[in-house]
Amino acid sequence: MSASAGTSNSGLGSGAAPAWTRVLHDWVTTVDHKKLGVLYIGCGLLFFVVGGLEAVLMRAQLAMPANDLLEPQEFNRLFTMHGTTMVFLVGMPIITGFGNYLIPLMIGARDMAFPRLNAWGFWMFLFGGLVLYMSYFASMGLYGAGTAPDVGWFAYAPLSGRAFSRGNATDYWVLGILISGFGSISGAINMVATTLTMRCRGMIMGRLPLFVWMMLVVSLLILLVLPVLTAAQVMLLFDRFLGAHFFDTQAGGDAVLWQHFFWFFGHPEVYILVIPGFAYASEIIPVFSRKVIFGYAFMVAATVAIGLVAMGVWAHHMFTVGMGRGLNIWFAVMTMIVGIPTGIKLFNWIATMYGGKIRLQAPMLFCIGFLAQFLVAGLSGILLAGAPLNWQLSDSYFVVAHFHFVLIGGLLFTIFAALYYWFPKVTGRMLSEKLARWHFWLFLIGFHLTFTTMHIPGLLGMPRRVYTYPADRGWEIWNFISSVGVIFQVLGVVFFLVAVGLAFWRPKRAGPDPWDAWTLEWSTSSPPPAYNFLELPEVRSRRPLWDLKHPNDPDWEHE
């Protein structure tokens, strides 16, 4: 393969195209949901490495007081690119990728409802991500060097307006996210249509795997809020390019309007990212506890409830702008209400584990880590929902610690769990359990060193997004520990990458069903053939594979 790579330039039309161009052509033109899922997750992981390195640089800068490793401007660009990358170019593609790969397999279908739209969505996402990173090279246009946007991942207008953000760096932020947003919207349309219309016989809504249910709610949330961000970004573009006044306070525009629009998208976006984490946990925890999920109907109802309540909490990001007593109370109460359905889920997962024959393999380890950490994330979230306390803690490192507990302790841990759980299905090879344990423990220790510690400088008053701090505030030791934790996290991820490399270098065959699981994706070979199922299955219960393996005691007799 590599020998022909260097020598041949022949086009695809010629009969003797070298193997690597055929492989490339195959992947670039594919409309197969499995390949697109792998592309989504693979590109998401690449951006994860980039966004992670940005975080490493920031933590290196903050390890010592009055450090001068990074310029203030460079630091602003790094936290902007880190946040934007992790939310839009890591979280979104990875959750879409898993949805793409697994929904058709789980509902017994041969592909998504709109395969070509699916491919379009992926390439829009990738194009949007590349547009964002083009800013490093091109945002000053023909004048030479570029700069990345430095307006923060929520790009508050009027700060991001023409008057205060000169040059084109901010436009790259707007356009990159706008374009990748089209991809997300098309992906959501596809997932809803697939779930509603492509189910195999017997797969009624009440038998859908919880993964599919949760992705359905996520997709509907995307359709509800992502166009709001798109509209707000279009307004910002009109302001910046056409001289419109949406966010122009000089012409009577409102300085808070962007915040409302952004967080109307931005808060549900948190649920869009974390509900898929719940989805992975809801598949993995039962299998590794050898028990049926506890409270299936309650899990579905809680997911829908989270989706609904999520629409009424956005301004808890804005307590400090002075909205008045009535709105403050509304958003504080609504935010605390979110804790109820989320708490139901936590109890259901724990009840699933209770009395089960728990297998502590890598996917389950990460899920247990998720359960504990997400509890902390939820509790600090309820603290922050109290408006008076929020006035003290808003924009401090306490908030940074809180949302990293949600997005790393919650989402990223379940993403790792999902990667270990479904990697054998996708590749037909097992990931090394030994390396997985190293990965888990290193990452767990690193995560807590960095983010549990980070609550304290926040409580002591350290604001987020400062590029450095003086030595006399009592923040030094906490920041130093936070930065040391990063080393452990990076090492953990390196172990993961080594495990992936090893799986290809010295494959250990997985077989179709290595975990003795119960959902339909494990009934086909690993990796699944292009058509998924030779003959489409018929389902009689929520655990079709259990029924197959235990014909004397099938689930459908009890449901």
Added chain:
Amino acid sequence: MSAAENMPPEMMEPASVMPGEGASWDRGRVGMACLIFGESTFFSVFVVAYLFYLGKSATGPQPSDVLEFPLLATVCLLSSSLTVVWAVKALAAGQSFRAGLGLLLTIMLGGCFIGATAAEWSGLIYGHGLTIETNLFGTTFYSLVGFHAAHVILGLSMLCLVLVGVVMGRLGSEYSERVEILSWYWHFVDAVWIVVLTTVYIVGV
């Protein structure tokens, strides 16, 4: 544990005779419904911005100074929803001439709407000096009405494609369901116009 081999034959039936439980739902319809849902939230933001900034312009002109009720445009666009239904029904019945005629009428009515919008805008721009840069009214008005008009143009382009297909005889009754799904989009554009009309020309003046 390889379940694939163990699957009993009675659990496996050929795909062709096996509509899913959800097969009563057509994927095209669900997809279009989702698109319309997403587009609705997009338009809602511009409607909210319009209402939020109503009367907050620092300088003139104000809406009541310059806007006239777009009666002709409204009549054209709303009646085009009827003609497109007629065209879809004719196509489903295999009457391609009547389908083509219905599509042509729809396109002409939509074209009239765009023409009326163009006339209105040129009057506003050259007559009253109102552009997107003038004040908050101009900003929100041109964005909201402009995005609606852009959607009308998008719908018109797709209807033109369908018309070409029908005229060339390439689009028969077997495609009537897809054309019907496209007509949903056209109805949606119509519905948005009713919202825009209420917001801009009734509530806003």
